[in-house]
Amino acid sequence: MAQVRNKQVILSNYVSGFPKESDMEIVETTITLKLPQYSNEVLLKNLYLSCDPYMRNLMDKPEGAPNPLSYTPGSPLGGYGVSKVLESGHPDYKKGDLVWGFTKWEEYSLAPSAQIHFKIEHFDVPLTYYTGILGRAGITAYGGFFEMGSPKKGENVFVSAASGAVGQLVGQFAKLTGCYVVGSAGTKDKVDLLKSKFGFDGGFNYKEEPDLDAALKRHFPEGIDIYFENVGGKTLDAVLLNMKLRGRIAVCGMISQYNLSQHEDVSNLAQIIYKRIRMEGFNATDFYPLYPKFLEFVLPHIREGKIVYVEDIAEGLGNGPAALVGLFSGRNVGKQVLVVARE
Incomplete structure (x- = not known):
């Protein structure tokens, strides 16, 4: 041996x-x-x-x-x-x-x-x-966006950590569905990538925005239908103020909170009641039964260059x-x- x-x-x-x-x-x-x-x-x-x-x-x-x-x-x-x-x-x-x-x-x-x-x-x-894209990140983006977000053509979608493994896919799935999509990222180069490579309609560097509520209102004057949550904390707090009636929030991660001994307060949770927002967390394994269906969807788009990674x-x-x-x-x-x- x-x-x-x-x-x-x-x-x-x-x-x-x-x-x-x-x-x-x-x-x-x-x-x-x-x-x-x-x-x-x-x-x-x-x-x-x-x-x-x-x-x-x-x-x-x-x-x-x-x-x-x-x-x-x-x-x-x-x-x-x-x-x-x-x-x-x-x-x-x-x-x-x-x-x-x-x-x-x-x-x-x-x-x-x-x-x-x-x-x-x-x-x-x-x-x-x-x-x-063909593993855990891909099925996370697919299940979280389509199964939990229930997107419709013409809806407004916001993605945080949008240049990351999952966020870049959610934005592209949203565009394939005919949605308007904006993402946040942590550098100018990453924001440029959202628009130039992934086809986002807009984006902003959250580190350069002194008022996240104002930044969201600038990009979504009519409000947000779907928020794909990767960050938590102050971003989530600002998003809640800008969600539309019966909006959906798919909670994938909260990276801003992972290294804190005391998590940041989210003070706008009452918006979930006022606006009848559906907010739900999930794990990639929830969607593993959909993996063959996911491959049927994503592989042709990769081969045709309609989805990049x-x-x-x-x-x-x-x-x-x-x-x-x-x-x-x-x-x-x-x-x-x-x-x-x-x-």
Whole structure:
């Protein structure tokens, strides 16, 4: 049984406040590239890993009932990625299959078969897309916008964190539906990207807006029908004042709150009552049953160039901590991907 080195990104200690590169460490262990006898697990070679804001929440010291995915100091981080099957004890997967699902931040992983979500069957698009547009980010944008937003042609759509992995897709889905869409982002270059590459009707840099309520009124004088929520805090508070009667808010994330010990107050929640707003949170896994339908929708648009996707590629596990930490300062442009090995 061949033993090989297995480089890993481990959590050094539980995190308080904004994560730092020093909260993680690169180590080398060994792994036997052979399944245990009678195992129904899958031995994976990890190729591409997804860097996502939700991973920050898994670095907290658990209080009460822990999240089963929470990280333990001294153990590797976990997240979504694209992997190659080296050996399988499960009938659904065979040697050589390419899959995407939940894996560890390491070169090789021995994973329960339940952590593999889908076998990859379309290879005329970049494999990295399965960390984003054809993976968790894509089904998040699709389910959150279409299933929860229930968009209609001509409606007004606002997207926060609009240049990110999910936001850039929501904006393009909105335009394909015939909606008017505006996004917010954290730099001028990202705002320009919204309009020049993703086809948004408008955008603004929230860091340069002293009054978010005024900024929204400038872009949505008649109000907002659908808000795709990625940020929370002050942005959500301002949006509530600008929602239309019976507007819909799909709550995907609240990245502005993840690193705060005390969350910002949202004082305009009564608008939900006055305007009969439907506001609902969701998880990507809620929409996994729709994955085949999602692929039927999105793949032709990608092939025809009607949907574009921007990725920010970091090479090598050694750059993993910097790539992950960079999400919280807006260092990345588009979907942050970490390359472990190229197929």
